[in-house]
Amino acid sequence: MLKIGEFSKLTQISIRMLRYYDETGLLKPAAIDPQTGYRLYSSDQLTRLNQILTLRDCGFTISEISAMMGSQSLLPALIEAKQKEIRQIIAAEQIKLKRLESLKQRQNQGHFADPVQIVIKAVPACHVLSLRRVIPDYYAEGALWQAMAAFVQTERLTAVGQAFSIFHDEAYQEKNVDVELCLPVKQSGKNQGDFRFRDVEGRAAMASTFVCGPFSEIAGAYRAFVCWLEENGTHLDGPDRQIVHRGPWNETDPRQYLTEIQIPVRKEAEVPLG
Template structure:
């Protein structure tokens, strides 16, 4: 028999933890002196103690370990508990991996911001333009891409009608929306073509005093450009006057059965170039 201190040294488990295991009923001393209160442990208790240590290392709580060490728990039930714990650990790993990915993206974004010139906002006038357009309340951004495809396919049916200019989107909502987006996609034309029930042909009005800013990279980070535009308007004593436009100076277009102007096509999303345009007026 070993006193608690001796058993602690040999098992490499602190006296405090041995007492805690005793209080929980996980590992009670083989014998307790009724007069002195000393706890005594035997060598044949080491396998149970080692199992407690191993299960704790696997992430089980002491309450779960008590249930697993219950003599009435079958091997099949114990295996089931281990499998459930494995699934729990796998889910935790996935969650942490996703968090790590978000951290890495944030670090990359901050490094890029530190290494690149800040957004420059300029004021200029925007000329009128002949365009083929399609407007609807789009379900989401993917639907907006489909709307562009519809217009491009329709225009491709008319010989040499597509102008060598970038397409753009006009947003009509009074607030930001990532679903049910009231927007109009516009594709430049060299000449007027017939309309159909969906696609219209019109000239956009000339605009004066338009605040413009360029965003380079994929659309996930375009919010930075919007923030720069907002800060510039506020800092320079302007207010919004018109609708927001996104002009796609470099963009991706895969899967179409005809060629688009190569001047504006990009192979990778980090090569995209988008100009934000917003008419403003002095306060």
């Protein structure tokens, strides 16, 4: 039996961590000296300690390690989940690296913001199947699109144009986003629950730009409209729209997503006073 200090020195694990593992139940001492109260460890515990250290170095939390040590059957699923989590972190960090490289290049050229090409175009009116709900945040549209797809299949509707989203909130919402999904359809049908058939008005002047890349890039494009509106003497004139031309359903690489932002505008002279 080794005292905690001896075990600490030989295993290169601090006394503080050994005590923590004891408190959490991950690695209890083999015995407690009844005279001194010292924690005592044995060589038989090295295997369990190595398992703990291996899982810790793989990024698992203490609670996750406790669950895995308590039930080996959980190990494959938790390993797979951790792999997915780390891949997502790596992908996010790679995006940051690319942004930093782009920022460095723009700074060397005397520019800071990415050039965003914004054009004015007319958007015709259309008859759509509409699904409008309040969702937790801007990234929670997926479930609504699945519901829309199921409804279209059940009702045997025929789409005649590109689906789009209308965002009805007057200001940016961190949560509880009022969004309406619209799918242009050939024929109308009976309204059912949140599913409605309605006409979406056309717009003579819609400021439009495209964003290539993951959805996290969209915010930067919106910010570009600030300068553009001021330079062109225009104002917002209604809820903005988004069209995802390439997304999770037809593109596996988020870097290749293609989103179109449409913002209805009108000239300052056309804005009513008061």
